[in-house]
Amino acid sequence: GENVEQHPSTLSVQEGDSAVIKCTYSDSASNYFPWYKQELGKRPQLIIDIRSNVGEKKDQRIAVTLNKTAKHFSLHITETQPEDSAVYFCAASTSGFQKLVFGTGTRLLVSP
Amino acid sequence: EPEVTQTPSHQVTQMGQEVILRCVPISNHLYFYWYRQILGQKVEFLVSFYNNEISEKSEIFDDQFSVERPDGSNFTLKIRSTKLEDSAMYFCASSASGGYGYTFGSGTRLTVV
Numbered sequence: 001g002e003n004v005e006q007h008p009s010t011l012s013v014q015e016g017d018s019a020v021i022k023c024t025y026s027d028s029a030s031n032y033f034p035w036y037k038q039e040l041g042k043r044p045q046l047i048i049d050i051r052s053n054v055g056e057k058k059d060q061r062i063a064v065t066l067n068k069t070a071k072h073f074s075l076h077i078t079e080t081q082p083e084d085s086a087v088y089f090c091a092a093s094t095s096g097f098q099k100l101v102f103g104t105g106t107r108l109l110v111s112p
Numbered sequence: 113e114p115e116v117t118q119t120p121s122h123q124v125t126q127m128g129q130e131v132i133l134r135c136v137p138i139s140n141h142l143y144f145y146w147y148r149q150i151l152g153q154k155v156e157f158l159v160s161f162y163n164n165e166i167s168e169k170s171e172i173f174d175d176q177f178s179v180e181r182p183d184g185s186n187f188t189l190k191i192r193s194t195k196l197e198d199s200a201m202y203f204c205a206s207s208a209s210g211g212y213g214y215t216f217g218s219g220t221r222l223t224v225v
Contacts, residue, residue: 099145
């Protein structure tokens with residue numbers, strides 16, 4: 001089955017810096033890659049997603065890149081702000097009503 | 113913005129007792145899911161449900177677990193005989209279009225003592 005690995009487990013940056021979180025997946029049939037932000041005690045919230053027919057997607061300060069050949073995808077956050085501090089999870093899925101397989105999470109801390 | 117609603121937000125139960133976790137998915141969604149998250153760990157898939165039947169389940173979802181959509185709005189997860197290791201946050205999710213664009217509920221924190 002699908003296995004998703006995520007790095008780093010923790011990431012500390014200064015406000016205004018960029019942050020990059022990387023994930024690799026094992027199942028070449030996976031074609032949907034969402035990223036979730038989870039604040040302490042709260043639900044995972046979808047922040048951006050990408051399907052396998054595109055290599056990059058951007059939404060304001062957040063971007064995701066996908067390399068299907070290498071089976072990895074990355075989340076890029078520019079101009080980080082303290083409110084970006086949270087745990088970020090990547091996930092992978094095949095089409096249809098398939099499950100999401102989550103990575104192990106990255107705790108991002110943005111210091112003022 | 114439509115939400116997935118879960119009740120209760122926190123449940124404490126004795127080991128061996130049965131619990132029912134309740135979810136109200138977004139009204140026009142057709143795909144329903146349960147996930148769990150043990151404290152400090154990643155989110156893990158339990159089960160997916162479509163067209164009134166289970167479409168996939170994980171190895172975690174053994175015979176002590178069951179799901180039901182008893183009416184047109186609720187989606188429930190029953191744990192028949194709880195164990196200490198069932199203590200976790202349980203998230204319900206729904207989707208209009210299969211595995212894309214999930215919306216997660218706010219979760220039920222289950223504590224088994």
